[in-house]
Amino acid sequence: MNDEYDAIVLGLGGIGSGAAFWLAERGARVLGIEQFELGHARGESHDHSRIIRLSYVAPNYVQLAKEAYDAWSAVEADSGERLVFRTGGFDIGPRDGAIPIQGYADALSAAGVPYEILDAAEIRRRVPAWQVDDSIHALFQADGGIVAAERATAAHQRIARSRGAVLLEKTPVTAIEASNGAVNVEAGGRRYHARHLIVAAGPWSGPVLQRFGVRLPLEVTKEQAMYFAPADTTAFAFREFPVWIWMDDPSFYGFPVFGESGAIKITQDAGGRAVDPDTRGFDPDPAITQRVRGFIAKYLPSALGPERVVKTCLYTLTPDRDFVIDSLPEHPNVHVAIGAGHAFKFASVIGRILSDLALDGSTESPIDAFTIDRHILQMEAPPKTYMV
Ligand SMILES: Cc1cc2nc3c(=O)[nH]c(=O)nc-3n(C[C@H](O)[C@H](O)[C@H](O)COP(=O)(O)OP(=O)(O)OC[C@H]3O[C@@H](n4cnc5c(N)ncnc54)[C@H](O)[C@@H]3O)c2cc1C
Structure with missing residues (x-):
């Protein structure tokens, strides 16, 4: 193994695997380092x-989302595997809900993206499983859908390796030095050298960035994905039932039946408690379970059935829920991405942007709002806005 690389990627979850893919795609010598096994369930x-x-x-997110679809198309072309499944998407909720739909409509209009606003009667006509009264409305956008997350990450990793990337698993990074345009990284008792370091450490971003003297007001929360198995799932079949997000506080979201589970995934967004990623535990939170079941009973009663599977999973939240995608001001060859609990859809394009920052020193993608030194990230006790 050659210990000299163009870029080292610290963390091979969704975003780091995307970075390894795009760096390798562009011919860079890449080393990816993951502390657990590839595809693990702790991040x-x-x-x-x-x-x-x-x-x-x-508008910046709408533009980035357009680029996200393009990035996944490129990965699909390389892998010969379908990774994005369009179901249509509802942003649905009370007309006076905490997350006004009008802002979403305005941003889509400005970007020239077609959508429809539906009243309750039209929602019920199109998707009878929704039991909504006239106080509810929805925005329908036909491109909404599903990324096959684990398969997408595995595809990024597989293709990166086929292009020469070295991806290490079960190898925690234990020391980092960055100076004079070079980085030295210690992992698994060995030292590696590169011109660039990409930090895609998810819930461990705080401790990794502290090695550079950077402290961010991040909150790691334990969320849960819940799969319900009612007696009849026909109304929730993949082609019948669009993905959806409930535009109120609390906010919920859900999927049609998809993948091997044969069940309907519905859960709450950002409803979990703050945890330490190293000691977080894996038990579901009964308070989230109760809120989700209550929501389903009211609005999607035919989805309510036994919980077939509940999986816990972490969010790394910035106080404004905006991403961090930037190079460190004091170490311009160290590039960071933090996904703020809504970044899987962007995992490939953020990986591409990180490869731009490392190989070109800049990107044409819209990341100006995601700087690591923006005002709210400098605050000791920033106000938190987790609704997206
Ligand atoms: C329940 C749930 C539902 C979600 N739903 C959606 C959704 O519908 N749509 C959407 O777009 N997003 C969604 N998200 C958010 C999205 O999944 C995340 O934003 C995204 O996966 C973040 O990826 P990441 O690579 O930053 O983090 P991770 O996948 O956690 O990767 C970070 C990696 O870094 C490794 N690492 C950390 N420190 C070290 C070290 N010192 N040495 C070596 N390795 C290290 C970790 O082990 C980990 O594998 C959801 C998240 C959850 C939890």
């Missing part, structure tokens, strides 16, 4: 599905 990226959508409240 943010496991499980077989994540929502992908163009519908976001800010």
Whole structure:
């Protein structure tokens, strides 16, 4: 093994695997280092599905989401595997909900993305499983759907390796030095050298960045994906039932039947408690379970059935819920991405952007709002806005 690389990627979850893929795609010598086994269930990226959508409240996210679909198309072309499944997507909720749909409509209009606003009667006509009264409305966007998360990460890793990337698993990074445009990384009792370091450490971003003297007001929370198995899932079949996000506080989201589970995935967004990623435990939180069951009973009663599987998973939340995608001001050859609990859909494009930052020194993608030294990330006790 050659210990000299163009770039070392610290962390091979969704985003780090995307970075390894795009760096290798561009011919760079890449070393990826993962502390657990590849595909492990202790971070943010496991499980077989994540929502992908163009519908976001800010134009920069809509643009980034367009680029996300393009990035996944490139991975699909390389892998010969389908990774993105369009089901259509609902942003649905009370007309006076905590997350106004109008902002999403405005951002989509500004980007020239088609969508429809549906009243309750039209929602019920199109998707009878929704038991909604006239206080509810929805934005429908046809490109919304599912990324096959675990398969997408595995595809990134497999193709990166086929292009020469070295990906190590069960190898925690234990020391990092960065100076004079070079980085030295210690992992598994060995030292590696590179011109660039990419930090894609998910819930462990805090401790990794502290090695550079960077402290961010991040909160790691333990969330849970819940799979319900009612007697009849016909109304929730893949082609019948769009992915959805409930635009209120608390916010919930869900999927049609997808993948091998044969069950309906529904859960709460950002409803979990703060945890330490090293001591977090894996038990579901009964309070989340109760909130999710209560929501389903009210609005999607035919989905309510026994919980077939409940998987816990971590979010790494910035106080404004915006990403960090930036190079460290004091170490311009160290590039960082933090996904703020909604980044799987962007995992490939963020990986591509990190490869731009490392290989070109800049990117044309819209990351100006995601700087690591923005005001809110400098605050000791910032206000938290977790609704997206
Ligand atoms: C329940 C749940 C549902 C979600 N739903 C959606 C959704 O529908 N749509 C969406 O877009 N996003 C969704 N997200 C968010 C999305 O999954 C995450 O934003 C994304 O997966 C983050 O990926 P990551 O690579 O940053 O983190 P991770 O996957 O956690 O990867 C970080 C990796 O770094 C490794 N690492 C850390 N420190 C070290 C070290 N010192 N040495 C070596 N390795 C190290 C870790 O072991 C880990 O593998 C969801 C998240 C959860 C938990």
